[in-house]
Amino acid sequence: MYPPLVLVLAIFFAVATAIAALSSPLPHPLDPLSPTELTAVRSTVLAFSLVASRPISFHYVGLDEPEKPDVLSHTNAAAAAILPRRAFVIARAGGLSHEFYVDVTNTSAPRVVSHGIHDGPGFPMFTTEEQVAAGQLSREYPPFRESLQRRGRALTDVGCGVFSMGWFGKNEARRLAKVQCFIVAGGTANYYARPLEGVTLLVDVEKLVIVAYRDRAAYSVPKAKGTDYRAGKAGPPFNGAVPAPGVVVQPEGKGFHIDGHIVRWANWEFHVGFDMRAGTVISMASVHDADADLWRRVLYRGFASEIFVPYMDPEEEWYFHTFMDAGEYGLGVSAVPLQPEADCPANAAYMDGYYVDADGKPVKSENIICVFERYAGDIAWRHTGVAGPIAPITEVRPDVTLVVRMVVTVGNYDYTLDWEFKTVGSIKTVVSLSGILEMKATNYTHVDQIRDDIHGTLIAENTVGVYHDHFITYHLDLDIDGTKNSFIKNTIIPKRNTGVRATSGAPTPRRSYWTVLYEVAETEAEGQVNINDAPADLLFVNPSKKTKVGNEVGYRLIPAGATATSLLANNDYPQRRASYTKKQVWVTPYNKSEK
Amino acid sequence: MYPPLVLVLAIFFAVATAIAALSSPLPHPLDPLSPTELTAVRSTVLAFSLVASRPISFHYVGLDEPEKPDVLSHTNAAAAAILPRRAFVIARAGGLSHEFYVDVTNTSAPRVVSHGIHDGPGFPMFTTEEQVAAGQLSREYPPFRESLQRRGRALTDVGCGVFSMGWFGKNEARRLAKVQCFIVAGGTANYYARPLEGVTLLVDVEKLVIVAYRDRAAYSVPKAKGTDYRAGKAGPPFNGAVPAPGVVVQPEGKGFHIDGHIVRWANWEFHVGFDMRAGTVISMASVHDADADLWRRVLYRGFASEIFVPYMDPEEEWYFHTFMDAGEYGLGVSAVPLQPEADCPANAAYMDGYYVDADGKPVKSENIICVFERYAGDIAWRHTGVAGPIAPITEVRPDVTLVVRMVVTVGNYDYTLDWEFKTVGSIKTVVSLSGILEMKATNYTHVDQIRDDIHGTLIAENTVGVYHDHFITYHLDLDIDGTKNSFIKNTIIPKRNTGVRATSGAPTPRRSYWTVLYEVAETEAEGQVNINDAPADLLFVNPSKKTKVGNEVGYRLIPAGATATSLLANNDYPQRRASYTKKQVWVTPYNKSEK
Structure with missing residues (x-):
């Protein structure tokens, strides 16, 4: 739903003002909704007379951010009081998706500003409550009990979970999902290691009824032994040689300050929000230009907008495993409390977040974001000068960065989703994948038995790790020195020399070199980039701001690491849904409604 | 000269023995030559009666490593005494390159084992002494003095350095190099910021004579102001907001032990050598398999073998800037003493290295390698389990790695060249580029004046940062569970589904997926990979070692970050010399002479 990279091309004029510190009790216009505000939203929606159907279940409640010019001018203290606080709500009632905008500027007198029925395709995120309830449906379902009996399994041996079923061309009014199950007996903490392969339920997660049931075939269940991941249960090396403990000590204390949701560190200032769907939202990041004694804007807003995870097994129980982790499950709702001195180092500070349950009540997520200074032993910049009258010189600047982690x-x-801020002015997003593979049970116990494509790797007896991709997409609304930005592609172009004289001097014996082709994107099509097509620098600049020698001032988008594109067919359903995964960069003009 | 990646395919049988600890005063067979051994090498070469010409200048002295099977069997203590200690020497005398093998097993009775004249193309590395002397030649050269006078510059304002001149089709008997100069007056520490553009000397670095002189044109010299990089002299932000200091404290002390040149840490054991040309050499890296209580071999030897840096300016003073930093200047000779608590964190240990000067005398490089445990705040593995009878579980393993830095x-x-060892068994090589750009002086002071290709970016008034590449190549002799290894390419292949039934179950609505094509390299041609051609896993396995379910045991080569290939024309001279830069991976059978 979100384009992976959004750039404001030319909507508003640059406001090159310093971002003023906020010390008033008034919320920053981008602060997430408080528990008081969330509670006011709930009561307002429940009291809304035009929606009589019950129950009303809340799938998303988040801040409806004010218009960008209003937010930017809010930094003038005089305007602080006038920005309205509004919530955007997606709720289900009577089999319909309702969208509300609720004004909670005055939490004693909240009001619905607008209400509409979403009539296009697509559904809101699952609620935790309906996932739990749908997972339980099988327990009272006689065919499922018979399936277990045939396999010699007790009901208490089994746990079932909700798997979104993707989209395969049919626009369904019901909110359907697949339910698949695992053997959770055997003492292992590894919920996913022992699939009850071959059994699939189709459920209506809203009505909480089983719509279809299929027990296609029985497969061997992988053994519990060797699957537990807890340190005390795991084999070597996980219970073995543990590296010596190390703690970062900061004799002068932390170098950053958190004031509400504003974080200030070194030459950086930015706002950290939290959203049910996106999780961490970084807004209004500015870097201090000490030369000009000016805060220079860089990033109006950035967040992880989607994680598309298609599995590559076309068989009946697996073809639909084409998850949209943000849009279906919610990154904010799925964020977990961070373990001090494990998920984040000892010198971290923590922030809490709030989301709402299906009933609309605020739920507090403690320690959901951590902020810490990273001392990784890296070098920011160095040089040893051995020549010249001032030599020898050794100048080394150790690297310290600031990490915001969820x-x-x-x-x-x-x-693990990190935003890493560097004193040189760059921002790095880092995604680290961990956890447990999604596994498929098989009767194979040895690779020599395999004759056809098992769509994965036999990673243990009776266990296939199924091939899949993870496409993680970021929405980045860059405001480089203001909102009026351009997207520039500097493509590296090979040049051939045919023995002719170079521009000046003697004829060159060089037969080739490369140079740079400068292109400004004029259309949305030119804003789409497949990074693997040609070596190129991707730049975001403010064309009205130049350096002393006339270069544009900008940020460079540097792909570090894998830059895959989807290998699915263009006409395949999961690919149509995630069509943006055919290119890595999409630059579009700012449009608030396209968030 | 070195292929970027060397893999032993099938020479010797696996020796799956544990690597015994060495506590005897006998050197490990891979230990670099000691000062005593280097001194013995020098006297032996100087006394060698078949080379009467004087002077003899020493360009390379390094360990001639014993044959691999001898080294591997040396781990049996009984064999320890019998391995000979030999040096390989490249020296110049009488205008010829001499190659010696010198036995220094008994440093009281060293002897030349073999001597030969290198009669192919190519020359050894520069010595520091000849670089310094060649840089001084201009000072007494009247045409150069006249050039300075015309520009109003004093001799004391100028410093000159040796620039290797690449290869452009001519096989020259003389060791020629270009000399180019910089204005070093003006108080800046930045030796490279103020080129004396347009003036080039061609010198014979051996005879120390000027062979040709060219003063083509005078250009504006960039101003000194704003070029100094010392913290006290640099402008903001480098003298500005400094992040809070942080120190890694290890309450139980360091977790690694250095015993001579052997480093032991967590589940790792490896040998750290030092070589004049390659610098850090990692040998015999083994990882402990706690399950089997066995040390398993991974990497017989690894080092950075070349850094090719072609510049993309075809003009007379720049076309030849096609450096081979290892082969021409020497990474070991160019390694700098590391600054404690800056180049490496406070918890680092340091090792020294030795090389020889032009006279063959040993020179000690102190603190040339550091070893430290890296606590970067990363997570090695984690999972939060919310479902199942044992939930909730949060299991987090913070990441600690061991870094060997030069x-x-x-x-x-x-x-900065790091080898990073991880407890999960992986090894990561990290290259960080820092320092100062190679700059070209120009009369331009603003980009609006530029009409043609200046082959770079106007980065300051009168200063162009010239386009260039850095290709850093590693020689990796992997011995995965022994020397008998295969190279496997698992290419990801898109598959299209035409509505037919999947292997079993109902017809699938999926129209596409991908699978993996397994290919074993049978020839050297199949061992060449352009990583950008197709998504693929590159694996090195021991085909005779299988997991319980029959999978091969191996290491995966994971390109992290930029994987460029050269854009130069195949018939261009620098490209012919660095032809390996057209593909990122070259796997060849082991051949000691191809090191």
């Missing part, structure tokens, strides 16, 4: 556990997978 | 300063550039 860990999202969507079922089996754990994503 | 910093090489080749003129203007500083390369």
